[in-house]
Amino acid sequence: MKHQEIAEKLITLLGGKENVISAAHCATRLRLVIDDESKIDKEAIEELDEVKGAFSTSGQFQIIFGTGTVNKVFTHFAPLAGVVSETEEEAGKKISHNEAAKKKLNPFARFARTLSNIFVPIIPAIVAAGMLMGLLGLMRTYNWVDPESGLFIMLDMFSSAAFIILPILIGFSAAKEFGGTPYLGAVIGGIMTHPALLNPWGLANAEPATLDFLGFGVEMLGYQGTVIPVLLTVYMMSLIEKALRKVVPNMVDLLVTPFLTVIFTGFIAMLVVGPLGRALGNGLTTTLDFLYHTVGPFAGLIFGGLYSTIVLTGVHHSFHAIEAELLIAVGGNFLLPIWAMANVAQGGATLAVFFKTRNKKMKGIALPAAVSAFLGITEPAIFGVNLRYRRPFIAAAIGGGLGGFYVVFTQVMANGIGLTGIPMFAIAQDPLNYGIGFLIAVVTAFVGAWVLGWKE
Template sequence: MKYEKLATLIIENIGGKENINSLMHCTTRLRFKLKDEKQANTDFLKEADGIVTVVQSGGQYQVVIGNHVADVYSAINQLAGITGEEEESDTSKGSPLDRFIDMISGIFAPALGLLAATGMIKGLLSLFLTFGWLADSSGTYIILNALGDSFFYFLPIMLGYTASLKFKVNPFLGMVIGASLVYPSIVGLSPMAMAAAGAEPLYTLFAGTIFASPVYITFLGIPVIMMSYSSSVIPIIIAIWFASKVEPVFKKVIPDVVKTFLVPFCSALVIVPITFIVIGPISTWVGDALGAGSLAVYEFSPILAGIAIGALWQILVIFGLHWGLVPIAILNISTIGYDPILVLMTASTFAQIGAVLAVMMRTKDKKVKGLGASSFISGIFGVTEPAIYGITLPRKKPFIASCIASAVGGGIIGVAGTKGFIVGGLGLFSLPSLIDPKEGINGSFYGVIIAVIVAFVLGWLLTLIMDKSHKDEHIAVTESTTTATTVNEERIGSPLTGTMRELSGISDEVFASGAMGNGVAIIPTLGELVAPAKGEVTLVFPTGHAIGMQTIVGAEILMHIGMDTVELDGKYFTVHVEKGAEVEKGDLLVSFDIAAIEAAGYQIITPVIVTNTSSYTQVRAIAEGEVKTGDNIILVN
């Protein structure tokens, strides 16, 4: 397998396959549910090649991979022997918001790719009709339109499957419940269809109130308030949750010999009628209320709504909170035919790639340029995580610039009154879904085009202005000469006073094998760890036993005091700097008690690793024996 090595590294550093409850993936991320997130070596994973970053949010342990996430996902499934289905776990852990986001993402993430794909087909058909490239009576249009409509129309069946996996229900039972909601004769009993056919209701429940509901059929004499469930979201999710309470009861009371058919038989006979009689109407009213509430907030001030969602969208993406807006958009489209809320984030994608372009133009670092190019291409098609985690967020100011540009773009979209008529693709592919199917390309569509262009240009310009002081490369000057060396060459000083050893002699195989990069080991005789060069502190372990920094020339250095000293949980270590601190060579980073650490049974030998070894032609030791802090010990070029 091409990604076997990366998959193995991930499995080993999330606590092994035994620590995995479930695994799924979205466009760029592996989304783990771990039994114990404390077992994961998060800081190591963040720095590993092939991994953009790690995000812990919504009860999920998210490893951001980028465009190759599907391949890595397959490799992990094969190596760990897992299916992606969740094992028994305590779902009560985490805040209510965490549990809600976890539920929504767990239900929608597996379906989002196909929902977007079919939406893109619908969007392109709208474009073809607008320009007269296809007629709506042609066979080509009819077949493609059926393909584009299929997923959204039969959404209850699709969500019946994914929600069943989430709530641990027989997935075929979930699909049957969803299929019952969109069965043709049931669809024909919706109030709109019955009114169009001129049918008279048997009677009207709640007459004279906002909940007035005509009744056309009964079930065992019980009135059934029929709703339109095509493309609906909330009724099927609540029905599957209800199924997760009913099905286990029948599994307990029905003998094993007949469980295969009697459990689904009894479950379906109970769940489907109750869904139509109680769950469907009530959840539909709740959905209508949520949609009306979101529209009320939007209509209060479309400009402010656009600015707020535009500014916050990328932050929501980082924490996975953007999932909360997806069901609202689907609700609005299914009930009123359009959604003005989710569309407000359209410009954020282009603001992000504008900032990436500015970073690419300024940097001379080939690695940054390469990552920037792939992030830019991904961003064009709406996948911004590589750009966020790989380029803009680590530099801070480009990320801030993109948020400002996105807010301006969102405000313009709000002014234009742009609406989304389809849950379509992302980035460029999202634009056709914003074409009004009745009016075609109108002022609101031109408004979003203007917003996208403004956000892109503003993200690019603000990054050039705000990030002017950031340098990816500097000219290094050694102590022995005033002649500038190449940008790729640097001499790293010793962060400790002590005795140097070869890295291969360390008992920890991860360090000794060079898996984390080349470097040296030092047995300290003085309990002070200092900055080996001028640069920025990029990593401070909470326990104080390890510090990471990037020199102004670009070397990324990890200093790990002792072996397995993380187990001391910070005892005997005092940290003197914070992450993000600018330090000079020789500045005190950590002080530690050598005698106490050794008395506790831990080796004090300290690896000093250049973690971005692959960026250099060579990383080698240039000293041996006894060294003092500040002595040059490693050459990188």
């Protein structure tokens, strides 16, 4: 009955059932798309039992409950709010939650959300590959295993597989997000990584052959490990597929539409979009690499200090694509350690609030929020604690900036994307200096929050 009562009170405090357009939940938060947010009684919601904070961002009003609790509340909340299942959404009975949320965003935020939706499902594969790379690095450094042994060679195969077929993974996920057929997106990714094309993975000095096609010289170079080319190509594929479905008769749609879509998109990929995307990706990574090796530490100071503020806008979701491109082109992700410093600094500031506050409910929120931030999930710390009191958020920005300065100064890189905080030790190329940066960020944020203080 406890969670039933919370759900019933939420409906009232949110302005009624008719004010809730759609709802979903993640691991810790209830995510709501609201018709008129002025009708929400935010302060009363934050006073409810089990609620650790509430905030509005990325077109959604989000209520923090914590792991486990949010599932129980959503079970009771969904029927009261008239929320439908994903199956019913796909059947067209109601607009999907993601689509409803996107309509609330400005174009730039919508673009960032789209990239996030494409890359978040792929992150586990990249994380697994990154951890394997870290393990191989330790084996090679400390001579645990002979690099010529069967074990090492097989693990090396396992670690590189995700990056070699990355265009296929992105093709599937991007087609799904762009409204195309996911398996056609995977086929396009397969075309761009076909064995007939030279695999550039680890072959920086190799020269590809050139194919004569109607007078055009087509460079037979594959797109293994690339990001931008396949994103642009699958976007074009989705537009072509949608256009064809409007004109192809239903009777032959299953045969004709995929056939023409693959042919048209394949030519576009090889002749236009692929080479253009490769140039854009190379230009982006070259620019970032230049900044990293010239003004790196100061860039780390600025980005580490501002990253949590960027999180408030939701634009940080677009960084996954840039990080994936860097990971392949540079051999490591130097942005992720900076983001990690900002995240753990939020945990340090929240920990200071836990020890200093006299508010019992805030103590109950602050400790799990700090632990969550140390594990890489910062929303409970940012929105549930630090932004409420403001000064701890400023202290966290200072800690994130100093930590970011240190990890860039010592050239700490990661073997993957997505993991920050304590879990990032598994994919950090230099765990020792990453740990030192971690401590700098946390201690600075803790001391800063304690000294700056706040009004209860």
